[in-house]
Amino acid sequence: MGPGPRPHVPGERGTAGTGERVDAEIYGGEGITVAVRRPTVAVRWEDTMRPRHALGWNVLAILGLLVPMLAAIAGGAGVSAQDATPIATPAPVVCPPDAAGAPEGGVVRVGGILPLSGTAATVGNDERAALQLAVDLVNQDRGEVPLPLAAGAGLTGLGGAQVELIFADSQGQAEVGQSEATRLIEDQQVAALFGAYNSAVTRTASAAAERAGIPFLNAESSSPDLTEQGYYWFFRTSPHDGTFSEGIYDYIESLNANQNAGIKTVSLLYEDTDFGVNSAEALTAQAQERGLTIAGEVRHATGASSLTAEVQALQQQGADVMIPSSYTTDAILTIQTARQLGYLPKTIVAQDAGYADPAFIQAVGGGAEGIATRSAFSPDIFEVKPVAGQVNELYRAVAGKDLYDVPARGFTGMLTLLDAINRACSTDPEAIHQALVETNLGEADTIMPWTGVTFDENQQNELGRGIIVQVQGGQYRTVFPQEFAVAEPIFPLAPWDQRP
Amino acid sequence: MDLDVLLQATASGLLIGMVYALISVGLTLIFGLMEIVNFAHGEFLMLAMYAAFWGSSLASLDPMVSLPATVGLLFLLGVLTYRGIISRILNAPMLAQIFATFGLGLFLRGLAQFFWSPDFRSVQNPFLAGLFGGSVNVGTVSLGVPQVAAALLAGVAFLGLYLFIDRSRTGLALQAVAEDRATATLMGINSDRMFALGWGLGVACVGVAGAVLATFYYIYPAVGVVFALIAYITVALGGFGSVPGALVAGLLVGLVEVVSPTLFGFSPAYKYAVVFGFYLAVVLVRPQGLFGRF
Numbered sequence: 001m002g003p004g005p006r007p008h009v010p011g012e013r014g015t016a017g018t019g020e021r022v023d024a025e026i027y028g029g030e031g032i033t034v035a036v037r038r039p040t041v042a043v044r045w046e047d048t049m050r051p052r053h054a055l056g057w058n059v060l061a062i063l064g065l066l067v068p069m070l071a072a073i074a075g076g077a078g079v080s081a082q083d084a085t086p087i088a089t090p091a092p093v094v095c096p097p098d099a100a101g102a103p104e105g106g107v108v109r110v111g112g113i114l115p116l117s118g119t120a121a122t123v124g125n126d127e128r129a130a131l132q133l134a135v136d137l138v139n140q141d142r143g144e145v146p147l148p149l150a151a152g153a154g155l156t157g158l159g160g161a162q163v164e165l166i167f168a169d170s171q172g173q174a175e176v177g178q179s180e181a182t183r184l185i186e187d188q189q190v191a192a193l194f195g196a197y198n199s200a201v202t203r204t205a206s207a208a209a210e211r212a213g214i215p216f217l218n219a220e221s222s223s224p225d226l227t228e229q230g231y232y233w234f235f236r237t238s239p240h241d242g243t244f245s246e247g248i249y250d251y252i253e254s255l256n257a258n259q260n261a262g263i264k265t266v267s268l269l270y271e272d273t274d275f276g277v278n279s280a281e282a283l284t285a286q287a288q289e290r291g292l293t294i295a296g297e298v299r300h301a302t303g304a305s306s307l308t309a310e311v312q313a314l315q316q317q318g319a320d321v322m323i324p325s326s327y328t329t330d331a332i333l334t335i336q337t338a339r340q341l342g343y344l345p346k347t348i349v350a351q352d353a354g355y356a357d358p359a360f361i362q363a364v365g366g367g368a369e370g371i372a373t374r375s376a377f378s379p380d381i382f383e384v385k386p387v388a389g390q391v392n393e394l395y396r397a398v399a400g401k402d403l404y405d406v407p408a409r410g411f412t413g414m415l416t417l418l419d420a421i422n423r424a425c426s427t428d429p430e431a432i433h434q435a436l437v438e439t440n441l442g443e444a445d446t447i448m449p450w451t452g453v454t455f456d457e458n459q460q461n462e463l464g465r466g467i468i469v470q471v472q473g474g475q476y477r478t479v480f481p482q483e484f485a486v487a488e489p490i491f492p493l494a495p496w497d498q499r500p
Numbered sequence: 501m502d503l504d505v506l507l508q509a510t511a512s513g514l515l516i517g518m519v520y521a522l523i524s525v526g527l528t529l530i531f532g533l534m535e536i537v538n539f540a541h542g543e544f545l546m547l548a549m550y551a552a553f554w555g556s557s558l559a560s561l562d563p564m565v566s567l568p569a570t571v572g573l574l575f576l577l578g579v580l581t582y583r584g585i586i587s588r589i590l591n592a593p594m595l596a597q598i599f600a601t602f603g604l605g606l607f608l609r610g611l612a613q614f615f616w617s618p619d620f621r622s623v624q625n626p627f628l629a630g631l632f633g634g635s636v637n638v639g640t641v642s643l644g645v646p647q648v649a650a651a652l653l654a655g656v657a658f659l660g661l662y663l664f665i666d667r668s669r670t671g672l673a674l675q676a677v678a679e680d681r682a683t684a685t686l687m688g689i690n691s692d693r694m695f696a697l698g699w700g701l702g703v704a705c706v707g708v709a710g711a712v713l714a715t716f717y718y719i720y721p722a723v724g725v726v727f728a729l730i731a732y733i734t735v736a737l738g739g740f741g742s743v744p745g746a747l748v749a750g751l752l753v754g755l756v757e758v759v760s761p762t763l764f765g766f767s768p769a770y771k772y773a774v775v776f777g778f779y780l781a782v783v784l785v786r787p788q789g790l791f792g793r794f
Contacts, residue, residue, distance in 0.1 A: 118722060121618030272769050299769035305520075305726045306754075308512040309761040309768040312505060328620055329726075332718045340635055340644035340716075341508070359620035363718050496634075 095157055099425035103191070106154075106161045108427055110135075110417065111184030113195030113205050115172035119303050119329050122359055123406050124197060127220065128167055129399040130407035131194065133391070134414035135163045145394075146387050148419045148445050157422040166190060170201045177201035181208035191427035192217060192417055197406065199223035200274035206234045215420075215432045219413020220406050222352065223278040227460040233429070235436050237413040237453055239464035241275075241325075241351065244374045245282040247466040248349050249290045251372070251480045251489075252321060255347070259491045263346060267319035268297040269310065269334065270351075271326045276302075279325035279351045295319035303329050307337045315343045322347075328354035332363040339367050339496045346492040347372065349468070356405045361471055366500035370493045372470040372479065377408040380469075380478040380486045381449055388447035403447075404476075412446045416453050449484050504640040509762040510755065511641045517754020518651035522709040523727050524734035525661065525746040526702035532741025533678045533698040536586065536597050540605035541731060542724025544703050546612060548574050548710020549719045553621050556714075562627040563714045564649075571707040578703025582696045590695075605724070612721035619720065626715040650712035657708050658747055661701070665743065674698060678741070730775075737779050739792025748790060752778075 112131050115124035139162050143151035154160035166188050168180035177196050184190045185208065192215040196202045202221040209216035210231050217235045218226065224242040227234065255261040266287055270276035280297055287294050296317035300310045311334065314322060322345045324334060331354030338344065350373035354360055361368045379402050382389035391411065392403045399407070420439055424431035441453040452463040468480035470489055477487040527541045538544075548570055555566035563570070581604070589600050628646040635644050665671035676684040677694040685691050717723070734753050738745025756778050761768040783789065 117613065117618065121613065121722070122620060122720075125618060299767050301769055301772055303726055304772075305730055306512075306516045306757065307768075308516065308758045309509065309771055312509055312512075312758075312762060313768055316502075316505065329718060329720075332620065332622070336716060340642065340647065341512075342635070342642050357620075363620050363622040365622075365624065 095425035099157075099431070103158075103161070103427045106159065107164050108155060108158060108161050108421060109164045109166055109188055109190045110414075110421075111181070111188060111190035111193045111195075112165050112167045113170050113177055113180050113184070113193065113201065114167060115197055115201070116167065116169035118172040120172045120197060120327055122328065123357060124169075124172075126399060126401070126404070126407045127197065127410040130395060130403065130411040131414045132165060133395055133398060134411045134418070135165050137394075138163055138415075138418050145390055146444070147391075147447075148415060148441065149422060155418065155422045157425040158427070163418060163421075170196050170198070170205070172198050172201065174198075174200045174204040178204035178208050181205035182212075185209065185212045185214055190214070191421060191429070192432060194219070194414060194417060197221060198273070198275065199226060199278065202226060203274060206231060209233050213429055215417075215429055215436060217413055217417040217436070219409045219416075221275070223274050224282055225278060227458040231459075233433065235455060235459045237416050237461045237464065238376060238409050239466055240460065241279045241282045242286075243464065244351065244376075244466040245279070245286050247374050247468060247480075248283070248323060248351065249286055249292070251349060251374075251468040252292070253290065254480060255489060255491055259489070261320075261346065261491055263292070263320040265293045265295040265317075265319040265321070267295050267314050267317045267322045267345065269314060269322060269324040269326065270297065270299055271302045271330060272299050273302055275327075275353065276325045283323055283325075283351070300326070300330060302327065304333065307333045308341070310334070311337045311341050311343050314338075314345075315341060320346045321349060323349055323351060324355065325351035326354050328357045328359055331355050331357070331360050335360075335364045335367045335371070339364075342496060344493055344496060348493065349373065352376070352405065352466075356469070356476070358401065358404060358476075361474055361476075365474075367496070368471040369474075369499055370471060370490050372468055372489070373476075374466045375405045375469045375476070376464070376466055377403070377405045377448060378467060378469045378476055378478045378484075379403070380484065381447070383486070384449070384484060385447060387444070391447050408447060412448050412453075415446075416441065505762055506759070507639070508641050509759045511638075511643060512647075513755040513758035514751060515643065515647040515651045515754070516758065517751035518654040519647075519709060519713060519750075520727075520730050520734050520753050521747045521750025522650075522654035522657055522712075523706055524731040524738070524750055525658065525743055526705035526709075527731050528735045528738065528741055528743060528746045529661075529705065530698055530702040531735065532743070533674065533702075534586075534590070534695055535741075536601070537732075538702070539598060539602040539728075540581070540608060541706060542726075542728025543605040543608035543612075544574060544577065544706045544724070545710045545713070545727055546719070546721060546724035547577065547608065548707040549714045549717070549723060550612065550616065550621075551707075552711045552714035553623055553719050556623045556626070557621075563623055563711045564627055567708070567711045570711045571704050574707030574710070575700040575704040578699040578701070579696045581703070582699035586699065587692065587695065605728075609721050609724070616721065618722075621719045622717075623714050623719075628715045644716065646712070646716040650709075650716070653708060653712050657705060658743075661705070661743060664701075670697070733776065733779050735789075737782055737789055739789030742789070742791035745789060745791030 114128055115121060137145060138149045139154055141153040154162050168184055170177035170180055181193055193209045194217050196205045197220050199221040202218050206216045210233050215233050219237045222241045224240040227236050252263050256263055268280050268283055270280040284294055298310050298313045300307060348371045352374050355373040356375045382392055395403045420435040421432050424435035439453055439455055443451050449467055450464045453461050454463055456462045467478050467484050469476040470479045472487055478484045479487055479489040523545060527538055530538050551570045551573055552563035552566060555561040556563060585600055589597050628649050631645045635642050673689045674694050676689055677691045681691050734749045738749030753775055756775050757771050760774045761771050
């Protein structure tokens with residue numbers, strides 16, 4: 001268990017840091033600090049540069065200094081705040097008379113921590129567009145979209161206050177996520193934090209929120225233990241890998257029952273991060289309950305330059321089904337390598353992440369055909385839930401692509417958070433916390449294949465669930481469970497040489 | 501342990517090792533010439549991969565067809581980098597030199613993300629992936645055609661580089677400048693032009709690597725980082741400035757990475773730890789690297 005619940009102390013946040021940092025929005029700031037501080041050392045180096053062999057050592061020393069930095073600092077994306085639209089006439093809302101109401105300036109700030117650069121930058125930027133879309137729906141009067149807060153401009157519970165999203169780039173790295181969380185809380189005075197996709201980043205960023213006493217809503221990290229740390233301020237709308245793993249095994253059982261698949265053994269491939277390790281733990285624990293044997297597990301380094309040794313190990317295990325938990329880069333490389341080495345289990349059912357990223361299908365082409373992954377979302381939902389289709393149209397207009405798993409979950413999570421802030425009628429953290437606890441969204445209030453959003457005692461949404469999608473004809477098609485399925489599952493995987 | 505598995509691992513390790521060697525040789529070439537470590541090396545690789553990708557998606561040119569253009573483009577980029585940035589900081593403190601290329605790398609990565617988005621791309625239906633059904637079997641060993649082609653091309657590039665540096669007058673002039681710039685200048689060699697040529701060659705080598713890598717690897721703005729780390733270790737292991745060193749070290753790194761988990765039966769998750777441990781062990785005995793001059 002982590003630190004226990006901790007009540008909010010009014011005024012404990014936000015005053016100390018203000019004004020201390022001139023401009024925290026410049027990225028690569030750490031690198032610049034190093035550059036500025038080192039010249040004295042450089043002079044000494046220069047003096048001792050000869051004899052020549054000393055140079056070799058210095059180069060090694062500098063390599064040692066720079067190589068991790070190079071790996072750590074991803075280029076490009078920075079932080080930007082979206083322009084706020086003018087405040088329109090507030091709609092009536094029921095608030096207690098003693099509610100604190102809108103903050104000064106009529107703007108509620110919410111911090112969004114996402115991997116906007118680095119290996120998960122695609123997903124991070126796609127989710128960013130979805131979060132901004134959710135905020136735009138709230139800020140503008142969009143009565144035609146039947147979702148909470150869309151009708152009426154701004155947060156009606158706070159006198160029509162506008163919501164301003166302030167994004168920070170975690171680069172997919174835990175330590176960056178933590179410092180960004182602290183920066184958003186102290187310098188930007190955010191009312192709540194949101195993020196952070198990578199489970200490892202969510203862990204450190206939510207710890208910063210816990211210390212500061214700020215609500216943190218997570219919509220896309222799936223490590224089960226994030227909601228089992230006993231955090232007071234942490235809420236999660238997305239199902240976690242425990243729930244998702246059940247879905248994966250339900251699917252495998254249905255294959256055994258309906259298609260006579262005869263799946264008895266399982267290989268796990270997972271990356272060496274919070275997400276990968278926790279996913280493998282959940283899958284291992286449940287395999288035994290289901291009477292499946294784990295033939296072996298292979299852990300791999302994230303962003304590997306080759307996965308040959310890993311795929312060979314899987315090949316040795318020769319299990320019926322392979323369940324990978326990896327992000328996009330490694331998912332692509334795994335399948336490319338499997339094809340090259342001729343590794344082909346009966347079927348592959350992935351734990352989301354890279355395998356649910358459309359970039360994965362694009363990159364491996366025919367190699368993706370027949371690979372299934374648990375997901376929280378699929379475009380097929382547009383047919384079942386018209387409001388999801390409506391949101392997708394809006395999303396496509398800004399992002400240039402269809403909504404998929406992570407952006408859809410992010411969108412839903414953001415609406416859940418804003419709904420709570422609206423009902424809290426204030427930006428007081430304790431009031432928002434209380435409103436989040438009382439969240440009660442129904443099936444029609446989300447674009448997800450869920451029955452709604454209500455939080456259990458761990459502040460984990462208990463109405464979420466996963467679906468299984470399979471790549472068929474270059475598209476993700478829902479194949480499980482029955483009520484959302486639009487296609488029959490394909491089993492087994494086609495031999496590599498019979499693919500496009 | 502199965503002999504077939506070991507053979508497969510060895511073959512795969514050598515193939516990927518050739519690619520590592522090819523990526524590293526440009527780095528070592530530039531260092532050998534002017535003692536500057538190019539920290540934008542990975543980003544040059546990324547640009548080469550994007551060149552191959554855009555050639556394929558916009559002009560339907562297979563990366564193998566556009567290879568000469570890619571290499572030419574990268575050569576030009578190398579020369580421009582030298583003329584525009586490096587020649588101006590030749591006499592600057594070492595850290596200024598390092599951060600100039602480091603900054604260039606970050607800038608290029610940011611630029612790539614800005615213009616081409618952080619999406620993962622890959623070349624659709626490359627010619628090599630379709631050749632012989634994508635893989636050839638030698639006994640029980642399955643070899644990917646793109647990987648084999650990459651290794652062969654790397655071999656050709658190394659041979660060409662060796663012949664050029666060791667047998668041609670220009671190559672000898674390059675060596676002379678690397679040996680002693682002042683004396684070479686007294687002998688009538690234009691060292692500035694040699695440096696530009698060295699940068700062109702070094703970056704062109706990474707152009708070859710990028711073009712072949714594009715046929716079997718995903719492409720995105722930070723793809724260079726994955727390989728740059730390996731390249732630095734390869735160069736340091738082979739010895740800064742040594743072309744044969746880069747070849748041997750590249751093969752060693754590839755072999756250690758792929759074979760060691762199979763051979764010793766540990767989790768592949770530790771393979772990079774083993775590679776770096778191996779590197780440490782070598783430099784403790786030979787600080788200058790296997791073939792280092794210093």
